[in-house]
Amino acid sequence: MTSQYSGWADVERRIRESRPEASDAEWGSRERAARTATEAYVAEHRPRTRKCPEPEPQ
Numbered sequence: 696m697t698s699q700y701s702g703w704a705d706v707e708r709r710i711r712e713s714r715p716e717a718s719d720a721e722w723g724s725r726e727r728a729a730r731t732a733t734e735a736y737v738a739e740h741r742p743r744t745r746k747c748p749e750p751e752p753q
Contacts, residue, residue, distance in 0.1 A: 701709075711722065 711717075717725075
């Protein structure tokens with residue numbers, strides 16, 4: 696059984712083929728920007744954990 700989805704290498708190849716005039720530096724810049732945006736999204740939507748209140752001394 697084969698997957699209908701491509702591997703990441705195939706996806707990257709197709710994306711790069713769509714813009715052959717882009718330099719490696721431009722692709723690197725785009726990759727860093729995408730990674731930064733993804734990390735910011737994850738940080739913003741991460742479930743918040745609440746610190747449990749300390750028990751009162753008896």
